[in-house]
Amino acid sequence: MSVEDALREAKIRELPLSPPVCVAMGTQVGEVLELMKRRRAHCVLICEGEHLRGIFTERDVVNKILGLPVDLRAPIESFMTPSPVTLHPEDRVWEAMRLMDEGGYRHIPLVVEDGRVAGVISVQDIINFLAEHFPTEVFNLPPRSRQVFEAPEGA
Amino acid sequence: MRCPSCGHENLPGVEVCEQCLHDLMGLDLPQPREGLQKHLMEDPIHVLPLRPPVTVSPDDPVGRALDLMRQHRIGSVLVVEGGKLVGIFTERGALLQLVGTSADVKTLRMREVMTPDPVVLHEDDTLAFALHQMSIGEFRRLPVVRSDGRPVGVVSIKDILRYIFTLCRS
Structure with a gap:
């Protein structure tokens, strides 16, 4: 199958996605930052019960917090993006790509029919998917397409 | 054969x-086949809209880098000394280096928080090579340098995704 067909046909749930990092509404932003650092998370989902209320990303950490006069005891909802665009795990990877391109998002939360959080897909997941759908030898080519080696490797 | x-x-x-x-x-x-695979294997990264580098010096305070990132709405700044790229500072680095420390961003120097000697691309590297670097290194942006080490721009994962998206749609 060509790479473009794989992209158009694959469903989001077929990707090996990492489980999302979730926090409850009302969590102090300082705690959220510590959690992101500890879990090396690119984003956290803010939930009320099992329902998604917002998203807070690395970009928000720089834009709204670091080096700014912020009270780290303030609740996360003052800093999150409320009601983010979401997808369903049965949606196509292609759709995630389209939304990321049009909306400039790097993370899209996944929710199922009853509004429960099911995960998050990131731009990195899509790049990994693309990389996997190339034959290995493609990536072992020299970095420049017309690069020629003068001598055999190791000589 | x-x-x-x-x-x-x-x-x-x-x-x-x-x-x-x-x-x-x-x-x-x-040999590259058709379509997207051929494009990714043959197109050099300079087909992408290269973002001009936003740079700081290793002795600049971290606060300056944060201000530049907010002002230009970018996720990284390049650290340059004597015209040459010596480091990169990203949103990721900001989170990992600055959260939970009492460091003052007005006095903390870039050289203490930057990622030194980052992975780089050259202008004639292919998109496939850039994609692979981003996938294995979990990078979302890579600096592009000339052969003398002078930075000429930054390639972001989103620019590559957009290029692929446009190719697939046409």
Whole structure:
């Protein structure tokens, strides 16, 4: 199958996605930052019960917090993006790509029919998917397409 | 592997033809097929809209980098000394280096928080190479440098995704 067909046909749930990092509404932003650092998370989902209320990303950490006069005891909802665009795990990877391109998002939360959080897909997941759908030898080519080696490797 | 000069069938992977000593190096490299794969394997990264580098010096305070990132709405700044790239500072680095420390961003220097000697691309590297670097290194942006180490821009994962998206749609 060509790479473009794989992209158009694959469903989001077929990707090996990492489980999302979730926090409850009302969590102090300082705690959220510590959690992101500890879990090396690119984003956290803010939930009320099992329902998604917002998203807070690395970009928000720089834009709204670091080096700014912020009270780290303030609740996360003052800093999150409320009601983010979401997808369903049965949606196509292609759709995630389209939304990321049009909306400039790097993370899209996944929710199922009853509004429960099911995960998050990131731009990195899509790049990994693309990389996997190339034959290995493609990536072992020299970095420049017309690069020629003068001598055999190791000589 | 068939020798293009004399037609002798050689074992795969040999460097010269066993019969006529014709150079066979490079013949067994995979050839790009059609469509997206061909584009990614052959198109150099300068087909992308290269973002001009936003730079700071290693002695600048971290606060300056944060201000620049907010002002230009970018996820990284390049650290340059004597015209050459010596480091990169990203949103990720900001989170990992600054959260939970009492460091003052007005006095903390870039050289203490930057990622030194980052992975770089050159202008004639292919998109496939850039994609691979981003996938294995979990990078979302890579600096592009000239052969003398001077940075000329930054390639972001989103620019590559957009290029792929446009190719697939047309």
